[in-house]
Amino acid sequence: MIVKNTVSPCWLASGAELDRAAGRAAEILSGSPVPVFFRADDLGAPGGNCRRMLDAFRERSVPLHLAATPAWLTPARWEVLRAWAGEDDLWCWHQHGWRHLNHQAEGKKSEFGPDRTDDELRADLTRGRDRLAAIMGDAFRPVFTPPWNRIDPRVGPILMDLGFTAVSRSSGEDEKVPLPPGLPDIPINVDLHTRREPDPAEGLGRLLMEFERAVDGGRVGVMLHHQRMNDAAFAFLDRCLAAAAGPGGPELLRLDRA
């Protein structure tokens, strides 16, 4: 699959609108009484935005969950990513599908959806886990983020068999496709970079609403797509990270230690 690099309209808003939105997001995060975590999807090929994202988290010492697509990662790419990330204990490198391919003939996209056979599901999940474990060694954490945030009900038990300890989808998926007891879903509920509102101000407004609802819901999970970030998106992210890492800030959650 080709990774999209389209910038959502909200990141093309005016400087004043962006500044106001970043201020509000920072206010919500710095005062958040509930835990906060960040998850970046579609890791694999090292690029300028990827490095910039890693630098941003490292500079603020904020943990980041990095969902890597196994088929995209090679030992050479891993060496680059690892060097950029550094040795800090901030990174939860984990599995994002196998090849990030949609296998559904119609309807919503999924790599591990109802159109796959049991054997196909297990084979691709196993291949992905084994490839990441072989390339990443001890840095690989047994957490699973499915491409497009959705899976068939048969996938949870397979993930448990394979030793996964947590799954991260979008909020609401757990009601549709519950996971077996012992395999928690720790969902994202704030989408920074794949927003579709055509009007920038509306996009920023809804983004802030997601932050507010996430706090009300008991946990803030922020999803990033670094390929789709521009300078404005990086500036906003840095305000969020500074707020989350500031004195009196929220608990910063690790999905592999939850």
Ligand SMILES: [Zn+2]
């Ligand atoms: Zn993805």
